[in-house]
Amino acid sequence: MVSGASTAAVRRRRAPGLPERVAALDWERIATDLDTHGCATVGGLLSPAECLELAECYPSDALFRSRVVMARHGFGRGEYKYFAWPLPDVVSQLRTTLYPPLVGIANRWNEAMGLDVRYPDAHAAFLERCHEAGQTRPTPLLLRYGEGDYNCLHQDLYGEHVFPLQVAFLLSVPGADFTGGEFVLTEQRPRMQSRAEVVPLGQGDGVIFPVHHRPVKGTRGYYRVNMRHGVSRLRSGQRHTVGIIFHDAR
Numbered sequence: 001m002v003s004g005a006s007t008a009a010v011r012r013r014r015a016p017g018l019p020e021r022v023a024a025l026d027w028e029r030i031a032t033d034l035d036t037h038g039c040a041t042v043g044g045l046l047s048p049a050e051c052l053e054l055a056e057c058y059p060s061d062a063l064f065r066s067r068v069v070m071a072r073h074g075f076g077r078g079e080y081k082y083f084a085w086p087l088p089d090v091v092s093q094l095r096t097t098l099y100p101p102l103v104g105i106a107n108r109w110n111e112a113m114g115l116d117v118r119y120p121d122a123h124a125a126f127l128e129r130c131h132e133a134g135q136t137r138p139t140p141l142l143l144r145y146g147e148g149d150y151n152c153l154h155q156d157l158y159g160e161h162v163f164p165l166q167v168a169f170l171l172s173v174p175g176a177d178f179t180g181g182e183f184v185l186t187e188q189r190p191r192m193q194s195r196a197e198v199v200p201l202g203q204g205d206g207v208i209f210p211v212h213h214r215p216v217k218g219t220r221g222y223y224r225v226n227m228r229h230g231v232s233r234l235r236s237g238q239r240h241t242v243g244i245i246f247h248d249a250r
């Protein structure tokens, strides 16, 4: 058990420079990768110290609103915890700084898919929309996998309001902290065979990917493909990730 004092320290912790680091990312390249491949990676956005600090707060129950043991629900093997309000600074900053550059892509995708929903420029305004509809519980989460654990292919939908992109960060060092445990995306195309994408990540890298679907350009305009993500079986060690989902939950 972590003491109350260190729990408060994790909550208060400043992550200097995170907004600057997010602003410095090549958002044109990210948009192109998302359009072309259905996912984009961002290298080393979190420092090793930030990764370690986040991973180490997993046992600190006061930071979380609930714990999910995946095997109990048929979700896979391993566990995760949803952060409680107030979110730790680094998690809150990731949510508020990654949202604005993704809004343009989200709105463009909805237009291509013939969906009427458009997203406001600021995350606070989008959260207000979620909260007014009863989606008030925070969705950022910390995941922990041990040897033999895996995360079944899924979609993180938590109510009517959905921001169509989400981000997952690898907090552990592949090859040193764990082996196996690869991030996997699948794309189910209408009347076609499915396509899988394995996304190699290093510590502190993030992967940006669609929550439930994305537009793909065909010969007669855009069609909608259904997306799922998961994690392959860990062969050894321990793997932590943090998931940044922009809509809140009912």
Ligand SMILES: O=C(O)CCC(=O)C(=O)O
Pocket (backbone or CB within 6 Å): 143, 151, 156, 167, 168, 183, 229, 230, 231, 241, 242, 243, 244
């Ligand atoms: O552990 C992972 O890489 C996947 C995490 C996940 O499912 C999520 O962030 O929504």
Ligand SMILES: [Fe+2]
Pocket (backbone or CB within 6 Å): 154, 155, 156, 229, 243
């Ligand atoms: Fe997920």
